[in-house]
Amino acid sequence: xxxxxxxxxxxxxxxxxxxxxxxxxxxxxxxxxxxxxxxxxxxxxxxxxxxxxxxxxxxxxxxxxxxxxxxxxxxxxxxxxxxxxxxxxxxxxxxxxxxxxxxxxxxxxxxxxxxxxxxxxxxxxxxxxxxxxxxxxxxxxxxxxxxxxxxxxxxxxxxxxxxxxxxxxxxxxxxxxxxxxxxxxxxxxxxxxxxxxxxxxxxxxxxxxxxxxxxxxxxxxxxxxxxxxxxxxxxxxxxxxxxxxxxxxxxxxxxxxxxxxxxxxxxxxxxxxxxxxxxxxxxxxxxxxxxxxxxxxxxxxxxxxxxxxxxxxxxxxxxxxxxxxxxxxxxxxxxxxxxxxxxxxxxxxxxxxxxxxxxxxxxxxxxxxxxxxxxxxxxxxxxxxxxxxxxxxxxxxxxxxxxxxxxxxxxxxxxxxxxxxxxxxxxxxxxxxxxxx
Amino acid sequence: xxxxxxxxxxxxxxxxxxxxxxxxxxxxxxxxxxxxxxxxxxxxxxxxxxxxxxxxxxxxxxxxxxxxxxxxxxxxxxxxxxxxxxxxxxxxxxxxxxxxxxxxxxxxxxxxxxxxxxxxxxxxxxxxxxxxxxxxxxxxxxxxxxxxxxxxxxxxxxxxxxxxxxxxxxxxxxxxxxxxxxxxxxxxxxxxxxxxxxxxxxxxxxxxxxxxxxxxxxxxxxxxxxxxxxxxxxxxxxxxxxxxxxxxxxxxxxxxxxxxxxxxxxxxxxxxxxxxxxxxxxxxxxxxxxxxxxxxxxxxxxxxxxxxxxxxxxxxxxxxxxxxxxxxxxxxxxxx
Numbered sequence: 001x002x003x004x005x006x007x008x009x010x011x012x013x014x015x016x017x018x019x020x021x022x023x024x025x026x027x028x029x030x031x032x033x034x035x036x037x038x039x040x041x042x043x044x045x046x047x048x049x050x051x052x053x054x055x056x057x058x059x060x061x062x063x064x065x066x067x068x069x070x071x072x073x074x075x076x077x078x079x080x081x082x083x084x085x086x087x088x089x090x091x092x093x094x095x096x097x098x099x100x101x102x103x104x105x106x107x108x109x110x111x112x113x114x115x116x117x118x119x120x121x122x123x124x125x126x127x128x129x130x131x132x133x134x135x136x137x138x139x140x141x142x143x144x145x146x147x148x149x150x151x152x153x154x155x156x157x158x159x160x161x162x163x164x165x166x167x168x169x170x171x172x173x174x175x176x177x178x179x180x181x182x183x184x185x186x187x188x189x190x191x192x193x194x195x196x197x198x199x200x201x202x203x204x205x206x207x208x209x210x211x212x213x214x215x216x217x218x219x220x221x222x223x224x225x226x227x228x229x230x231x232x233x234x235x236x237x238x239x240x241x242x243x244x245x246x247x248x249x250x251x252x253x254x255x256x257x258x259x260x261x262x263x264x265x266x267x268x269x270x271x272x273x274x275x276x277x278x279x280x281x282x283x284x285x286x287x288x289x290x291x292x293x294x295x296x297x298x299x300x301x302x303x304x305x306x307x308x309x310x311x312x313x314x315x316x317x318x319x320x321x322x323x324x325x326x327x328x329x330x331x332x333x334x335x336x337x338x339x340x341x342x343x344x345x346x347x348x349x350x351x352x353x354x355x356x357x358x359x360x361x362x363x364x365x366x367x368x369x370x371x372x373x374x375x376x377x378x379x380x381x382x383x384x385x386x387x388x389x390x391x392x393x394x395x396x397x398x399x400x401x402x403x404x405x406x407x408x409x410x411x412x413x414x415x416x417x418x419x420x421x422x423x424x425x426x427x428x429x430x431x432x433x434x435x436x437x
Numbered sequence: 438x439x440x441x442x443x444x445x446x447x448x449x450x451x452x453x454x455x456x457x458x459x460x461x462x463x464x465x466x467x468x469x470x471x472x473x474x475x476x477x478x479x480x481x482x483x484x485x486x487x488x489x490x491x492x493x494x495x496x497x498x499x500x501x502x503x504x505x506x507x508x509x510x511x512x513x514x515x516x517x518x519x520x521x522x523x524x525x526x527x528x529x530x531x532x533x534x535x536x537x538x539x540x541x542x543x544x545x546x547x548x549x550x551x552x553x554x555x556x557x558x559x560x561x562x563x564x565x566x567x568x569x570x571x572x573x574x575x576x577x578x579x580x581x582x583x584x585x586x587x588x589x590x591x592x593x594x595x596x597x598x599x600x601x602x603x604x605x606x607x608x609x610x611x612x613x614x615x616x617x618x619x620x621x622x623x624x625x626x627x628x629x630x631x632x633x634x635x636x637x638x639x640x641x642x643x644x645x646x647x648x649x650x651x652x653x654x655x656x657x658x659x660x661x662x663x664x665x666x667x668x669x670x671x672x673x674x675x676x677x678x679x680x681x682x683x684x685x686x687x688x689x690x691x692x693x694x695x696x697x698x699x700x701x702x703x704x705x706x707x708x709x710x711x712x713x714x715x716x717x718x719x720x721x722x723x724x725x726x727x728x729x730x731x732x733x734x735x736x737x738x739x740x741x742x743x744x745x746x747x748x749x750x751x752x753x754x755x756x757x758x759x760x761x762x763x764x765x766x767x768x769x770x771x772x773x
Contacts, residue, residue, distance in 0.1 A: 060548060133742075190760055192548045193479040197690045198760070201753035204687060212746045346562065346683070350555055357552065412566035419559025423536055426553055 010365060010434050017372045024380070031255065034262035036379050041269035042331050044371030047355040048276050048364060049323030054353075055362035055436065056289065057316040058296035060192045063183070063199030065348035066206035067321045070179055071172030071328020072338045073210060076160055076217045078168035079227050083159030086150040090143030091158050094215065097140035104132025147215040157218045165227050169272070169329045176325020177318045179206070184314040203349060210340035217338055224337040230264040233257040265334060272330065273368070276323060280364045292316060293362070346415065351378060354418050358425045360432025369434055377421070378414055385413030443728030445597040449586070450724075455709075455716040457605040457674055460612035463708025464667035465685065466692035467619065467701055468660040474636040474699040475656040476541070478550035483664060484686035485561035488679045489528065490665025491672045492569045494521030495576045502578070510580035510603065512673055521669065526661040532557055533657050541653070558683075565679045574677040577604060597728075604673040615666055616705060619659070623701065628655055636699065684749075688715070691752040695759045697766025706767055711752045719745040 021040075025033035046064065053059040108128050115121040148156045187198040210217060217223050236242045236257040246256040283289050295302040295309055303309050332338050351374065359370025389410050393403040425432065465487060472480045480486075497517035501507075508516050536557060540550055582588075583606045586598025623629040628651070635642040635652045643649060668682060675681075692711045696703025722740035730736075743750065759766060 058548075060551070186757060186761070193551050194694065194760055196481075196551060197479065197687075197694070198753075198757060201687050201691075201749065201756065204684075205747070205750045205753060208746055208749060212744060344680075346559070350559065353552070353555060354559075409567045409570070412563055412571070414563070415559050416563030416567060419556050419561075419563055422556035422559060423553070426549075426556060427536075427539060430549075 010369075013369055013433055017369060017376070020373070020376050020380075024376070031258055031262070034259065034266060036376055038262060038265050038269060038334055039331075039379075040372045040375040041266060041273050042327050042334065043352065043355060043375040044368045045269075045273055045276055045327040045330070046324050046352050047359065047367035047371040048273075048280055049320045049327065050352050050356050051359075051362065051364060051367040052280065052283075052320035052323065053317055054356060055364075055367070056284065056292045056296065057313060058192070059188070059313060059317055059320075060196040061199050061317070061320070062196045062345075062349050062353070063203035063206075064324055064352045065343055065345050066199075066203030067176040067179065067324040068328035068331065068348050069203075069207050069210055069340065069343050070176045071169075071325040071330070072332035072340075073217055074172035074175045074325070075165060075168040075226060075329045075332040076223045076338050078161055078163050078171045079165040080160030080162070080223055082162045083150070083155055083157070086147050086155060086157065086159050089150050090146040090215070093139060093143035094147065094158065097136055097143065100132065100139060101136045104128060104136065107132070144213075144215045155218070156221075157215050157223070164229070165333050166229050166268075168333065169326050172329025173322040173326035176328070177322040179325075180318045180321030181314070184317045188310065188313050188317060200345065200349070203345065207340060207343045210338075210343075217340070220339075220341045222337055222339045222341075226333065226336050226338070228336060229268060229333065230261050233261055236260060269330060269334075272326070277364055277368060284364060351418065354422050357422060358432060360434045360436060362436030363432065363434045366432050366434035366436070370432070373433075374418070374421075377417065381414040381417045382411055385417070386410040389413075439596075439728045442595055442597045443725050445589075445595055445599050446725050446728060449597065449599045451713075451716050451720055453599075453601055453605055455713045457602075457608040457670075458716065459709035459712030460608050461667050461671045461674065461708075462685075462688055462692045462712050463705040464612055464615060464663050464670070465689040466696065466704035466708050467616070468663035468667070469689055469693040470696070470699055470701060470704040471656055471663070472660050473693070475632060475652060476537070476550070478547045478554065479690070479698075480660075481551060481554045481686065482558040482561055483660070483689065484683045485558050485565065485679075486525065486529065486661060486664040487668030487671070487685065488565045488677075488682035489561050490521050490525035490661065491668035491677050491682070492565050492679075493524040494518055494665060494669045495569065495574055495672070495677060497521060498576050508579060511607065512577050512579045512604070514576055514578075514669055514673060515607070518666065518669055522662045522665045525665045526658045528561075529657045529661040530654060533653065562679065562683060569679070571679055574672075576677065577673045579603060602674070604670070608670045608674055611666065611670060615663070619663075619701065622659075628652075632656065687749055688712075688752040691756040694756055695766055697768040700766065700768040703766050703768035710767075711755060714755055715748040715751045718742045718751045719748050 021033050021037055024036065046068065049067075050061065050064055053061045108125055111121065111124050111128060115124065147158055150156065183199065183202055187195055187202070190198060211220050213219065214221065233254075234257075237253050242257070242260075243253055246253045249256075251259075291302070291307060292312060294305075295307060295312055299309050355370035355374045356367050357370070358374055359368070360366030386407065389406045393406050396403040465483065468486070469480060469483050472478070472483070494514055494517045497520040498512075498514045501513050501517055506516065507513050536553060537550070540553055545553075580603045583601040583603050584599065586600040589599045590596070621629075623633060631642065631647045632652050632655065634645070635647055635649065639649075642652075668677075671682075671685070688711050692707035693704050694707070695710055696705065696707030720741065723736055723738065726740055727735045
């Protein structure tokens with residue numbers, strides 16, 4: 001294991017971020033500090049995944065949101081309550097439709113590659129695609145109606161497998177990796193800014209599917225009460241052992257239970273984060289990592305050295321997406337529910353980008369630092385901005401429309417702040433807080 | 438069989454909305470394509486420039502309305518538009534001075550410029566939300582319809598009506614005027630010619646004494662004007678909501694790329710290709726087909742290929758197809 005000790009400067013940076021979290025705990029509440037910490041751990045993992053793609057390989061992926069959402073879907077499919085009745089109503093038929101859809105696309109690709117260009121090929125392609133689409137809808141539509149009719153108020157979806165939710169994390173990674181394979185196959189050959197636009201679009205489509213295909217995960221009606229990997233607060237409060245423990249240490253049982261639950265989450269997320277950092281650092285310093293950076297810095301000369309640029313790009317795109325998908329499953333676990341309506345590119349794609357750039361592209365520790373720092377800011381800018389605006393408007397007459405407007409708008413300070421931070425870092429410290437070596 | 442009613446239904450639900458939407462996309466895509474041709478990067482902040490310009494126009498419109506100024510049957514926003522354009526142009530020029538110029542002089546890679554434009558996107562998005570909020574704003578006034586469905590039915594005696602909103606007609610008229618002016622400017626004026634020369638070959642243009650700062654400044658002003666006009670027309674036709682404008686980025690980019698990034702003609706063609714594809718794929722064709730086929734063959738399903746929520750998927754699929762099979766777009770664009 002080669003966890004190179006970050007230098008004194010980097011240690012100081014991490015210490016400064018730790019002070020932010022400790023300060024929040026002391027002056028606000030430990031409960032909210034730990035709440036921010038848990039999302040910060042998940043954000044750091046997402047940033048590490050994006051850093052694999054952008055920092056290691058220079059792939060401009062603006063589809064982070066899509067992979068996060070797929071991870072969330074994996075959590076629902078793996079762990080929500082099985083609904084045998086709904087599944088019997090149309091599950092197998094839906095599966096058949098999806099297989100038919102995939103087969104249509106595979107057949108079209110095969111025709112395109114095997115047949116010589118010409119009118120015959122175009123006609124064959126059209127026939128396969130149109131016929132395949134109609135067959136797909138013919139098989140799918142009645143099954144969807146049937147599934148959505150079963151107990152529509154409470155479920156109306158195909159249900160999950162009822163497996164432990166910790167299992168959903170690797171499944172989330174796997175699902176995101178499969179999607180990344182398909183996306184990478186079509187879009188990775190594109191120029192960098194085209195790739196950015198393409199991935200932005202794919203992420204929107206993935207979220208649109210989650211929002212509208214109610215049979216899958218109830219759409220915007222949300223799947224709630226997913227199982228938890230840690231005990232419930234109310235159960236802790238009922239357990240005699242916990243109560244005596246809390247009493248011995250002089251804690252209020254209600255506060256203590258919620259702190260213990262959050263700490264348990266933090267332990268789980270922290271363990272995953274450490275594993276991902278260790279793997280990323282090992283990869284970065286391995287011959288594979290050096291090859292990836294060589295490809296990033298000069299594709300032409302790397303190709304001339306006999307490196308398969310396309311294959312390597314696909315590889316690293318899949319790996320990075322898998323890490324992001326896993327983090328997405330972890331986030332849905334923490335929330336206890338999947339809410340497709342809340343997935344927005346500014347929050348789930350571009351904020352992760354800010355983390356990676358501010359931390360330092362290509363630097364794993366930088367991404368982790370960026371994840372912690374930016375997530376803390378994202379949450380705390382709102383109260384800080386409110387305080388600042390209250391200070392600015394203190395001299396104004398109460399009830400003046402400007403004062404009311406300014407104070408009500410404090411919530412929108414965060415986007416502005418993130419933009420300014422990103423621009424300042426790009427301008428004055430383009431290699432980030434912890435530059436790549 | 439009733440071909441006339443079928444045709445009217447088609448015009449009412451597909452053609453007229455598609456035409457207006459296409460004109461709005463075309464104006465947006467023109468801005469993206471101009472920035473790409475001169476400054477050589479994909480400007481991710483364009484959707485939010487549209488939102489910013491629309492917001493400025495809305496604020497002036499409100500001021501005018503409260504001062505009792507109106508534009509008769511036309512929306513007051515049209516009077517406010519020049520002020521909105523001026524405000525946006527000033528803001529964009531300031532952004533260029535504070536942010537983009539540094540990277541241009543460094544000759545930064547296009548990818549870096551795109552990331553910088555992400556930062557600008559955050560700032561503009563935040564500012565817009567800060568000033569006008571995230572809610573939906575309707576700022577259309579004046580006459581609602583050029584012709585309502587009821588009037589059309591009584592005038593023609595057909596069973597189906599054809600409604601044309603004032604804003605739809607206005608969109609198309611304004612778009613035609615703006616595009617004509619833009620092409621006249623690019624083809625005939627000295628500045629326009631120097632812009633085209635700069636776009637074709639920067640070094641040669643610099644050697645022949647073209648002032649790059651002037652070309653860049655004019656480009657930003659044009660982009661701001663196009664973005665504001667597109668945004669205001671879209672807002673009049675539908676409604677204004679900052680998040681929707683951010684999402685418009687996708688079809689606008691699709692339009693610019695499908696037409697060929699850097700080609701103004703292409704941007705217009707791309708706008709209409711994307712708009713009509715989105716509308717035709719997500720429209721439920723049942724009514725039109727029922728009119729066109731004999732009664733016995735009338736469909737009993739909606740005949741909707743995809744639900745309207747997937748309209749982004751349509752523009753995106755076209756984008757991918759074009760990128761894979763025709764990488765420079767319908768009209769030969771340029772690639773950096």
